[in-house]
Amino acid sequence: MTMLSLHDVTVERRGARLLAGVSLALPKTGAVAIVGPNGAGKSTLLRLLAGQAEPSSGVVRLGDTPLSTLPTRERAKTIGYVPQHFAPHWDLTVTDLVRLGVERGGGVPSGTLDAVIEAHDLVTLRRRKWSALSGGERARVLLAMVLAVDPPILLADEPGASLDIRHRLALVETLAARGGDRLCVVVMHDLDLAFRHFDRIVLVDRGRIVADATADALFEDQRLDAAFGVRFVRLATAHGRLLQAAGAPR
C-alpha cells in the first residue's frame, strides 16, 4: 500500500526548475535511500515529501489525502523530518530540545525523556546548550528530537554527514532497520553505506528521478556513473559491495 507519493510534481523557484515532472510512490514500510550529485534536487524532493515546500504543479499525497490539506499537527504526528540545516530559535539545552521534539510531534513519546536521551547516546550532553555542541552532536540531538515520538514516516536529509564513523554507521543501521516496520527515507552521499544497508535506491539527477530500483539492481547500472560524472569500479568485498570512483565516465 502506498503511504506517501509524489504525482508529476514540478518545482520552480526564481525561474529555475528544481524538479521536473517527478513521480514517486513510497510504501508503508521500507528503507529508501535518495542519492545523486550536488544540486540534483534531493533536498527539494524530501522537503516536498515532508510538506515543507509546495510544488509549483502536481500533488503530494499522504495515503489518499493531499498533504497540503492535512492539518499541521496531524502531519507532524505522522512525518518526522530531519532537515539538512537546522538552528533552534533559542539556545536550549539538549534535554529541553528533546522535550520540544516530543511536544512538537504531538504524538506518544517513544519512551521517557531519559530513555530517549540514553538511546541516542546523549547522556553526557544533556545539560549542554545547543551553541556548545559540535556539528555531529547537533545532528544526533536533531535526530533524537524527531525520533522522540517515533513517527511512522521518517524523512532525513544527510543526517550522517557530520558524524564520526562509529556514530554514522550506528545511525545508518538504525535508519535502515526502521524500514522493517516503518517508512524511512534518507538522502545520502555515502553510496557504499546506501548500497549496503538500504533496500531501495532512488537516483536523482538534474531535477529528475533517473533510476528507482533495488540496491542489487542499481549497483551495476551505468546510470550511476552518468549521474555522478565518474567511472565507478565495482568491488565485491566480504563486507558488501563498494563503489570506487576511478575517473571520468567512458
Ligand SMILES: Nc1ncnc2c1ncn2[C@@H]1O[C@H](COP(=O)(O)OP(=O)(O)OP(=O)(O)O)[C@@H](O)[C@H]1O
Ligand atoms: N529557493 C531557491 N531558488 C532557486 N534555486 C534554488 C532554491 N533552492 C534550491 N535551489 C537550487 O535547486 C537545485 C536543487 O537543490 P537541492 O538542495 O534540492 O539539491 P541537492 O540534490 O539536495 O544538493 P546537495 O547534494 O548539494 O545538498 C540546486 O541547484 C539549488 O541551487
